[in-house]
Amino acid sequence: MTITLGKLAETIGAEVAGDSAIEVSGVATLETAGPKDISFLSNPQYAKLLETTQAAAVIVSRGVKSERLNLLKTADPYLAFSKAVIALHGHRRHPHNGIHAQAFVDPTATIGENTIAYPGVFVGPRVKIGRDCILYPNAVIYDDCVIGDRVIVHAGASIGHDGFGFATSKGVHHKIPQIGNTVIEDDVEIGANAAIQRAAMGSTFIGKGSKVDSLVSIGHGVRVGDHALLVSQAGIAGSTTLGHHVTLGGQVGVAGHLSIGNHVTVAAQGGIIGDVEDQMTLLGAPAMPLHEARRVYVVFRKLPELLARLKQLEEQVAELAADRSK
Amino acid sequence: MTITLGKLAETIGAEVAGDSAIEVSGVATLETAGPKDISFLSNPQYAKLLETTQAAAVIVSRGVKSERLNLLKTADPYLAFSKAVIALHGHRRHPHNGIHAQAFVDPTATIGENTIAYPGVFVGPRVKIGRDCILYPNAVIYDDCVIGDRVIVHAGASIGHDGFGFATSKGVHHKIPQIGNTVIEDDVEIGANAAIQRAAMGSTFIGKGSKVDSLVSIGHGVRVGDHALLVSQAGIAGSTTLGHHVTLGGQVGVAGHLSIGNHVTVAAQGGIIGDVEDQMTLLGAPAMPLHEARRVYVVFRKLPELLARLKQLEEQVAELAADRSK
Amino acid sequence: MTITLGKLAETIGAEVAGDSAIEVSGVATLETAGPKDISFLSNPQYAKLLETTQAAAVIVSRGVKSERLNLLKTADPYLAFSKAVIALHGHRRHPHNGIHAQAFVDPTATIGENTIAYPGVFVGPRVKIGRDCILYPNAVIYDDCVIGDRVIVHAGASIGHDGFGFATSKGVHHKIPQIGNTVIEDDVEIGANAAIQRAAMGSTFIGKGSKVDSLVSIGHGVRVGDHALLVSQAGIAGSTTLGHHVTLGGQVGVAGHLSIGNHVTVAAQGGIIGDVEDQMTLLGAPAMPLHEARRVYVVFRKLPELLARLKQLEEQVAELAADRSK
Numbered sequence: 011m012t013i014t015l016g017k018l019a020e021t022i023g024a025e026v027a028g029d030s031a032i033e034v035s036g037v038a039t040l041e042t043a044g045p046k047d048i049s050f051l052s053n054p055q056y057a058k059l060l061e062t063t064q065a066a067a068v069i070v071s072r073g074v075k076s077e078r079l080n081l082l083k084t085a086d087p088y089l090a091f092s093k094a095v096i097a098l099h100g101h102r103r104h105p106h107n108g109i110h111a112q113a114f115v116d117p118t119a120t121i122g123e124n125t126i127a128y129p130g131v132f133v134g135p136r137v138k139i140g141r142d143c144i145l146y147p148n149a150v151i152y153d154d155c156v157i158g159d160r161v162i163v164h165a166g167a168s169i170g171h172d173g174f175g176f177a178t179s180k181g182v183h184h185k186i187p188q189i190g191n192t193v194i195e196d197d198v199e200i201g202a203n204a205a206i207q208r209a210a211m212g213s214t215f216i217g218k219g220s221k222v223d224s225l226v227s228i229g230h231g232v233r234v235g236d237h238a239l240l241v242s243q244a245g246i247a248g249s250t251t252l253g254h255h256v257t258l259g260g261q262v263g264v265a266g267h268l269s270i271g272n273h274v275t276v277a278a279q280g281g282i283i284g285d286v287e288d289q290m291t292l293l294g295a296p297a298m299p300l301h302e303a304r305r306v307y308v309v310f311r312k313l314p315e316l317l318a319r320l321k322q323l324e325e326q327v328a329e330l331a332a333d334r335s336k
Numbered sequence: 337m338t339i340t341l342g343k344l345a346e347t348i349g350a351e352v353a354g355d356s357a358i359e360v361s362g363v364a365t366l367e368t369a370g371p372k373d374i375s376f377l378s379n380p381q382y383a384k385l386l387e388t389t390q391a392a393a394v395i396v397s398r399g400v401k402s403e404r405l406n407l408l409k410t411a412d413p414y415l416a417f418s419k420a421v422i423a424l425h426g427h428r429r430h431p432h433n434g435i436h437a438q439a440f441v442d443p444t445a446t447i448g449e450n451t452i453a454y455p456g457v458f459v460g461p462r463v464k465i466g467r468d469c470i471l472y473p474n475a476v477i478y479d480d481c482v483i484g485d486r487v488i489v490h491a492g493a494s495i496g497h498d499g500f501g502f503a504t505s506k507g508v509h510h511k512i513p514q515i516g517n518t519v520i521e522d523d524v525e526i527g528a529n530a531a532i533q534r535a536a537m538g539s540t541f542i543g544k545g546s547k548v549d550s551l552v553s554i555g556h557g558v559r560v561g562d563h564a565l566l567v568s569q570a571g572i573a574g575s576t577t578l579g580h581h582v583t584l585g586g587q588v589g590v591a592g593h594l595s596i597g598n599h600v601t602v603a604a605q606g607g608i609i610g611d612v613e614d615q616m617t618l619l620g621a622p623a624m625p626l627h628e629a630r631r632v633y634v635v636f637r638k639l640p641e642l643l644a645r646l647k648q649l650e651e652q653v654a655e656l657a658a659d660r661s662k
Numbered sequence: 663m664t665i666t667l668g669k670l671a672e673t674i675g676a677e678v679a680g681d682s683a684i685e686v687s688g689v690a691t692l693e694t695a696g697p698k699d700i701s702f703l704s705n706p707q708y709a710k711l712l713e714t715t716q717a718a719a720v721i722v723s724r725g726v727k728s729e730r731l732n733l734l735k736t737a738d739p740y741l742a743f744s745k746a747v748i749a750l751h752g753h754r755r756h757p758h759n760g761i762h763a764q765a766f767v768d769p770t771a772t773i774g775e776n777t778i779a780y781p782g783v784f785v786g787p788r789v790k791i792g793r794d795c796i797l798y799p800n801a802v803i804y805d806d807c808v809i810g811d812r813v814i815v816h817a818g819a820s821i822g823h824d825g826f827g828f829a830t831s832k833g834v835h836h837k838i839p840q841i842g843n844t845v846i847e848d849d850v851e852i853g854a855n856a857a858i859q860r861a862a863m864g865s866t867f868i869g870k871g872s873k874v875d876s877l878v879s880i881g882h883g884v885r886v887g888d889h890a891l892l893v894s895q896a897g898i899a900g901s902t903t904l905g906h907h908v909t910l911g912g913q914v915g916v917a918g919h920l921s922i923g924n925h926v927t928v929a930a931q932g933g934i935i936g937d938v939e940d941q942m943t944l945l946g947a948p949a950m951p952l953h954e955a956r957r958v959y960v961v962f963r964k965l966p967e968l969l970a971r972l973k974q975l976e977e978q979v980a981e982l983a984a985d986r987s988k
Binding site: 112114116118130132134135148150152153166168171172174176177178179181182183184185186187189203204205207211212225227229243245247261263265267281283295296298302305306308309310312313316319320323326327330333 | 363364368414415418422438454527550551563567568586587604633637646649650656660
């Protein structure tokens with residue numbers, strides 16, 4: 011699609027500083043953009059590229075200036091960029107509509123209008139899926155799960171497999187039927203090969219607008235609030251509850267039976283082993299409040315120096331003590 | 337299914353304290369149970385819910401009392417609960433018998449009686465699978481693997497793919513054919529999207545009754561003993577041997593070529609880099625014996641305070657030394 | 663296949679110390695080898711097994727001697743072993759040629775000669791795949807991805823699913839169409855259930871000869887150089903660049919937007935949060951240069967002792983100070 015810069019600016023809510031009449035047709039990185047592409051700068055780390063980019067125009071925040079470039083100025087360049095991608099490229103066009111012949115949908119399942127199931131998808135008995143969903147190849151939805159509208163499930167993700175629930179008696183682990191299900195609300199996206207268990211009883215729950223990245227693991231009975239961001243390879247053990255707007259960095263682990271508040275953020279590889287209050291930002295394993303963790307890790311790296319200073323002190327004190335007893 | 341409380345008590349090996357004649361038909365959590373549901377209390381953390389639950393009866397350990405509730409008393413409430421779930425709900429009823437038409441089973445593979453393969457399952461050449469197994473959608477069993485009886489493999493799990501074996505010469509990694517297989521004994525359960533490599537030579541081995549959670553990774557030539565619990569996202573590198581009754585918490589990593597004893601437990605996110613004796617409980621990365629690790633982590637969190645105290649001592653000692661030299 | 667030891671030695675570039683005329687037909691571990699099997703010793707940890715192995719001959723490095731065994735001496739036993747496995751066992755023989763009827767290949771995709779797609783494979787629109795590739799069951803290649811020659815993709819791996827890219831505005835995460843793709847060069851191997859995202863713009867890239875293990879996660883826009891070894895469950899966040907010959911141990915995490923040099927090695931469970939220069943070997947989370955990390959972790963384990971010594975010093979110094987003020 012080709013439109014003028016002026017028209018694009020209107021669509022994405024930006025202001026043109028430069029030539030509104032030029033035509034643009036694509037979006038690219040600052041480094042690879044050509045004379046028909048627009049690009050964007052949201053991370054100041056890359057500001058130098060403004061001097062060399064061949065882009066037709068660059069989406070920037072209001073304060074940025076350039077003598078050589080057409081600029082699209084806006085309060086939120088990243089959001090404007092996302093709108094530009096949609097305007098110029100659109101979302102994926104699927105190679106077929108509806109349920110592909112090589113997918114399997116149980117006759118007792120119900121699937122809403124415009125939902126697409128790619129080859130290899132499995133939708134089990136009594137599953138309910140809303141409208142405008144996309145189930146990518148080999149995604150699996152176990153029996154009785156409930157999926158809202160506009161939900162995207164990427165390749166190989168499994169939703170609603172049995173929770174890891176066993177009653178151990180005399181050293182033998184006896185399987186406990188997992189009679190609950192998984193409920194996924196509207197506008198959720200589930201990454202490739204993610205694994206979201208069904209509840210032992212009741213529902214494992216992913217709140218509306220939450221985004222779950224590739225290879226994330228969610229245990230049985232977990233409740234993820236609305237608008238979460240769970241980055242790749244994070245894991246949440248059973249029966250833990252997350253408030254809304256929680257962000258877990260990559261490879262974060264959260265223990266079971268915990269209560270994590272709203273707007274909590276955990277840095278990558280963090281380990282959460284206790285309840286967390288609203289608004290906390292945590293770092294480390296075990297996770298600590300950000301400012302505390304930073305101080306701890308600074309000293310951590312200096313441990314050999316600390317030990318050396320301690321030894322020196324011990325010698326000095328021994329000397330002083332010896333002096334005294336003379 | 338609806339039965340009297342007395343009949344259920346008999347089935348699950350519990351004693352009724354209350355009205356044996358009432359009828360129950362389901363199992364639910366303390367919070368969600370209705371007047372036809374039984375529930376259970378095994379974690380004292382939730383004891384307060386006994387005051388408010390609407391359950392018809394609650395399975396509890398012998399010491400628990402309640403004036404308002406029918407109780408089912410037993411030495412092992414969790415085990416009794418698991419029996420109650422089986423009695424009232426049963427295990428999953430599958431939508432078909434045997435090998436689904438959308439599964440693929442190589443003609444040279446053999447599959448025992450009553451084994452179910454869901455759509456998208458792949459069973460490779462010369463695979464042997466026992467009876468009463470369940471292979472959920474898109475589970476993959478590579479050539480020559482051997483699977484016992486009553487084994488459950490969840491969606492997307494891969495068993496017997498090539499080990500990560502390369503001979504590096506002049507900076508190029510040359511693939512070593514992985515001519516071994518994977519052997520999975522009776523009563524094992526493998527979680528969704530778990531990945532269990534075949535051995536380079538011989539067999540990767542999962543002992544009977546072991547339970548492997550979602551997204552667990554097991555390297556080539558690993559030997560997991562009987563009755564293990566390997567929690568989600570744990571990983572075991574090649575050629576390591578685990579004794580029986582080993583529990584690895586979520587995201588635990590075990591290095592290769594190690595020998596881990598019987599009844600070893602590793603807390604979540606632990607990192608095992610050396611052999612481990614029987615009965616050890618380990619915590620941390622690198623993992624330490626539990627009591628040692630706890631003390632280490634207590635001091636770890638106080639490192640900035642430690643540094644401050646060290647600095648203060650240095651000043652005091654410098655003062656004392658200065659005094660002395662007067 | 664049965665050949666003489668002399669002939670095998672020729673094939674694998676080794677020298678016979680012993681009887682060149684004996685016939686061998688297989689490869690096995692030192693412990694399990696029988697009188698027709700050859701075995702190998704590359705890890706000195708297992709040298710004792712030379713005294714008991716029943717192998718017909720053992721591949722060893724030049725310095726090794728044995729009175730009881732036929733030896734195949736070579737500068738690189740592991741490489742020679744890999745050649746012996748290929749000579750005696752060969753690579754996997756596939757049960758079919760070409761695209762299996764239960765695979766799905768979009769009509770706009772192109773696939774080179776001798777490439778094999780197992781049942782359940784999905785190859786999306788406009789994908790280009792080279793020759794002599796193997797796509798194992800349920801591997802998924804999203805639209806527009808490009809795969810070189812001799813690439814192996816194991817079961818359930820997903821290549822080119824959408825990157826985790828959202829523009830957050832007023833607490834709502836808006837999906838940014840991921841208009842890039844994934845490019846995988848020649849001779850790459852991708853492990854089971856690995857997940858390699860497509861780029862937001864441009865390409866996620868895996869350089870030639872790189873090997874990616876099971877359950878590895880690679881974010882959008884990542885560039886992995888040639889001949890990498892990314893061990894199981896490692897994860898690389900978006901837009902990070904790795905040089906050539908990088909090795910990431912199991913469960914390593916690398917943050918986004920970083921630049922990692924050539925010949926960098928990170929030990930298992932390491933966490934990389936800053937750029938890394940060529941040739942570095944790193945350990946720990948956060949990762950430190952190996953020698954530094956080792957010293958830090960030695961002291962780390964002694965933290966309770968450190969604290970005790972500090973307390974003792976404090977007491978001594980308090981005493982000395984009290985003395986002085988008398």
